[in-house]
Amino acid sequence: xxxxxxxxxxxxxxxxxxxxxxxxxxxxxxxxxxxxxxxxxxxxxxxxxxxxxxxxxxxxxxxxxxxxxxxxxxxxxxxxxxxxxxxxxxxxxxxxxxxxxxxxxxxxxxxxxxxxxxxxxxxxxxxxxxxxxxxxxxxxxxxxxxxxxxxxxxxxxxxxxxxxxxxxxxxxxxxxxxxxxxxxxxxxxxxxxxxxxxxxxxxxxxxxxxxxxxxxxxxxxxxxxxxxxxxxxxxxxxxxxxxxxxxxxxxxxxxxxxxxxxxxxxxxxxxxxxxxxxxxxxxxxxxxxxxxxx
Amino acid sequence: xxxxxxxxxxxxxxxxxxxxxxxxxxxxxxxxxxxxxxxxxxxxxxxxxxxxxxxxxxxxxxxxxxxxxxxxxxxxxxxxxxxxxxxxxxxxxxxxxxxxxxxxxxxxxxxxxxxxxxxxxxxxxxxxxxxxxxxxxxxxxxxxxxxxxxxxxxxxxxxxxxxxxxxxxxxxxxxxxxxxxxxxxxxxxxxxxxxxxxxxxxxxxxxxxxxxxxxxxxxxxxxxxxxxxxxxxxxxxxxxxxxxxxxxxxxxxxxxxxxxxxxxxxxxxxxxxxxxxxxxxxxxxxxxxxxxxxxxxxxxxxxxxxxxxxxxxxxxxxxxxxxxxxxxxxxxxxxxxxxxxxxxxxxxxxxxxxxxxxxxxxxxxxxxxxxxxxxxxxxxxxxxxxxxxxxxxxxxxxxxxxxxxxxxxxxxxxxxxxxxxxxxxxxxxxxxxxxxxxxxxxxxxxxxxxxxxxxxxxxxxxxxxxxxxxxxxxxxxx
Numbered sequence: 037x038x039x040x041x042x043x044x045x046x047x048x049x050x051x052x053x054x055x056x057x058x059x060x061x062x063x064x065x066x067x068x069x070x071x072x073x074x075x076x077x078x079x080x081x082x083x084x085x086x087x088x089x090x091x092x093x094x095x096x097x098x099x100x101x102x103x104x105x106x107x108x109x110x111x112x113x114x115x116x117x118x119x120x121x122x123x124x125x126x127x128x129x130x131x132x133x134x135x136x137x138x139x140x141x142x143x144x145x146x147x148x149x150x151x152x153x154x155x156x157x158x159x160x161x162x163x164x165x166x167x168x169x170x171x172x173x174x175x176x177x178x179x180x181x182x183x184x185x186x187x188x189x190x191x192x193x194x195x196x197x198x199x200x201x202x203x204x205x206x207x208x209x210x211x212x213x214x215x216x217x218x219x220x221x222x223x224x225x226x227x228x229x230x231x232x233x234x235x236x237x238x239x240x241x242x243x244x245x246x247x248x249x250x251x252x253x254x255x256x257x258x259x260x261x262x263x264x265x266x267x268x269x270x271x272x273x274x275x276x277x278x279x280x281x282x283x284x285x286x287x288x289x290x291x292x293x294x295x296x297x298x299x300x301x302x303x304x305x306x307x308x309x310x311x312x313x314x315x316x317x318x319x320x321x322x323x324x325x326x327x328x329x330x
Numbered sequence: 331x332x333x334x335x336x337x338x339x340x341x342x343x344x345x346x347x348x349x350x351x352x353x354x355x356x357x358x359x360x361x362x363x364x365x366x367x368x369x370x371x372x373x374x375x376x377x378x379x380x381x382x383x384x385x386x387x388x389x390x391x392x393x394x395x396x397x398x399x400x401x402x403x404x405x406x407x408x409x410x411x412x413x414x415x416x417x418x419x420x421x422x423x424x425x426x427x428x429x430x431x432x433x434x435x436x437x438x439x440x441x442x443x444x445x446x447x448x449x450x451x452x453x454x455x456x457x458x459x460x461x462x463x464x465x466x467x468x469x470x471x472x473x474x475x476x477x478x479x480x481x482x483x484x485x486x487x488x489x490x491x492x493x494x495x496x497x498x499x500x501x502x503x504x505x506x507x508x509x510x511x512x513x514x515x516x517x518x519x520x521x522x523x524x525x526x527x528x529x530x531x532x533x534x535x536x537x538x539x540x541x542x543x544x545x546x547x548x549x550x551x552x553x554x555x556x557x558x559x560x561x562x563x564x565x566x567x568x569x570x571x572x573x574x575x576x577x578x579x580x581x582x583x584x585x586x587x588x589x590x591x592x593x594x595x596x597x598x599x600x601x602x603x604x605x606x607x608x609x610x611x612x613x614x615x616x617x618x619x620x621x622x623x624x625x626x627x628x629x630x631x632x633x634x635x636x637x638x639x640x641x642x643x644x645x646x647x648x649x650x651x652x653x654x655x656x657x658x659x660x661x662x663x664x665x666x667x668x669x670x671x672x673x674x675x676x677x678x679x680x681x682x683x684x685x686x687x688x689x690x691x692x693x694x695x696x697x698x699x700x701x702x703x704x705x706x707x708x709x710x711x712x713x714x715x716x717x718x719x720x721x722x723x724x725x726x727x728x729x730x731x732x733x734x735x736x737x738x739x740x741x742x743x744x745x746x747x748x749x750x751x752x753x754x755x756x757x758x759x760x761x762x763x764x765x766x767x768x769x770x771x772x773x774x775x776x777x778x779x780x781x782x783x784x785x786x787x788x789x790x791x792x793x794x795x796x797x798x799x800x801x802x803x804x805x806x807x808x
Contacts, residue, residue, distance in 0.1 A: 164473065165473070165800075169780065169782040169783040169784075169798055170782050171778075171780040171782060171783060172457065172780055172782075173778070173780065175775065175778060175780075177780075177783055179783065179784050179798065179800070184788070264789070273580065276580060277579050277580025280575075280579035280580055281576050281579045281580075283575075283579075284572045284573075284575035284576045284579065285572065286744070286789075286790060287568070287571065287572060287575060287587065287589070287789070287790045287792060287793065289793055292582075303475065305808065312769065312788050313769065313784045313786070313795050313800055314763075314766075314768065314769055314770070314771060314788075315769065315770050315771070315783050315784055315785065316763045316770075316771045316772075316773065317770070317771070317772045317773060317775055317778055317783075318759065318773045318774060318775070319774055319775050
């Protein structure tokens with residue numbers, strides 16, 4: 037036991053690349069799995085949610101317009117930063133999820149690897165799900181995936197870090213921007229992830245992290261006219277239904293909650309869930325009936 | 331406009347199609363009466379002649395049909411894909427064999443010109459079945475994992491603008507992937523779906539795999555809400571699409587929606603004017619403008635507005651409106667009295683709001699539902715005619731000065747289905763196409779469709795894609 041008094045950290049939200057306190061001035065107590073107080077986390081309001089959407093929309097043009105290669109570089113940089121803070125995350129995940137240090141280390145390693153896995157997808161997904169179509173006529177056309185826009189992400193409640201990254205990384209890897217609601221009970225790994233994002237090369241506003249009561253923050257996001265999609269991973273069945281009904285108002289893309297083992301290597305579902313397919317046509321000006329001479 | 335050479339009438343013969351005085355619902359391989367005995371009439375929009383009396387499915391019939399589809403699902407989904415493929419190939423062939431009959435039938439029931447049913451709808455209908463037939467035994471290679479599975483019973487609700495084509499878009503991928511189907515055609519155009527039921531019988535399709543339930547909106551609502559339906563596919567209005575999204579919320583039903591649009595057709599100053607004019611015409615007057623991906627907002631670069639409008643007006647004056655069975659007819663009848671009223675009211679609103687209305691000299695037949703091709707100039711983005719989907723032969727003309735302005739105006743809509751770009755400059759096509767928030771972008775062409783090519787919208791034009799490899803996803807457990 038050291039005599040030195042430790043320095044507490046004030047956890048804050050992450051919106052538009054900045055770390056504001058909640059506009060509401062509210063906080064709530066975050067405890068570890070045994071009920072020991074860990075920190076006061078900001079309890080976000082509807083206004084925080086709306087501010088986050090504004091920031092995410094503002095960032096969308098630049099992020100979606102960046103080359104896929106560039107997005108991959110930026111995401112890989114995040115993994116580098118995560119690796120550097122590995123010990124911090126092991127501590128936070130152990131506290132949040134009641135794991136031993138060694139088990140938490142497995143989770144954190146898997147999380148960093150997950151981030152690297154998604155970083156590598158940025159410049160490949162278009163080739164896997166897009167391509168030329170063999171049209172029956174003198175036309176050339178090409179289907180390409182494009183990000184759908186601003187995605188509200190309800191992070192999984194139990195898997196505070198691996199689950200969070202498993203739902204967040206695919207959203208931004210494909211060029212969307214995100215408003216994330218951290219696990220209600222265990223928001224600290226998410227709030228620390230925000231610090232990693234801020235110190236990597238992810239432009240401000242691409243990811244916005246809110247903590248607080250999931251149901252309270254999710255309601256305005258599900259109903260928001262400038263949110264294009266919502267991932268309901270962190271909602272229970274009752275809340276999910278409510279939010280899905282609200283999401284119908286502007287025909288948001290909805291990813292319903294489903295049982296997921298986040299330790300398993302994911303498929304491409306979460307990448308494609310927030311992509312649109314655009315098909316662009318052009319006449320070929322085919323060279324007459326005689327055909328090619330070759 | 332008087333012409334030196336008048337066209338003689340060139341009507342297609344009605345004798346190739348034999349419409350029965352009444353039709354039942356198609357459930358479990360049989361035509362049956364509705365449980366409550368309800369019927370409705372379907373009329374020909376060009377003459378208001380009653381074509382047939384159709385059984386109207388109620389909730390009890392929906393339940394019966396879903397049960398039949400559920401029973402059929404077990405065997406159908408267990409068939410080797412190669413066998414399912416052969417059924418689809420058979421259907422495709424029968425459609426080709428009967429395409430003239432179906433084209434005339436569709437023209438009678440829908441009001442669209444025979445030129446379009448014969449040359450566009452029917453070839454595409456057959457092509458869709460051929461395309462998806464080939465997928466049935468190749469699903470492991472479609473990129474959805476090594477053994478993607480069907481979902482079960484698909485409840486499908488389709489609109490009246492392309493009755494048989496929309497049926498093909500829905501049924502072909504559903505069957506190829508091993509699902510069974512309960513389909514509700516629109517109340518104004520049930521006939522070709524019922525003829526399709528007969529094609530299923532000719533092809534020897536197992537009973538219950540395809541069920542057809544004509545009816546109104548309440549029939550569709552009952553189908554969508556049925557607890558034993560696993561997949562809902564809808565093409566129609568955005569308002570109904572939102573209602574359906576609310577209905578299936580919280581269920582495990584997979585949902586795809588193809589909804590409305592307010593497509594921008596952007597013409598730059600270096601565009602090939604003659605081709606652009608043809609593209610504008612096909613963009614908004616194809617199928618009397620009753621097309622969700624219609625190019626209903628013309629965005630013209632200001633410097634060529636006068637020249638383009640002059641050409642466009644000249645071209646519109648040569649369009650021939652009238653008997654849809656006449657092979658020379660370009661513009662047929664509006665599908666229903668109700669739809670005509672909707673178009674009329676929106677156009678009146680356009681005039682009241684100060685937009686300038688123009689139509690070529692055009693004589694409308696005395697009977698039937700008709701609307702002359704119509705052009706609005708002096709339109710701003712705030713005008714109703716520039717914002718609301720009219721679903722009729724009505725084009726709103728807006729202008730722009732720079733490519734950025736064109737993109738901003740094109741995207742200034744809650745919809746995101748289609749767009750057109752007209753320019754000779756390739757880099758401009760690519761730059762603009764990249765920025766447009768629309769699922770289909772036609773450059774230097776418009777309204778082209780192909781079964782290999784995914785089709786569907788961004789934003790409030792719905793979600794999911796039909797056609798191509800992407801179209802399979804809606805019917806698989808992915």
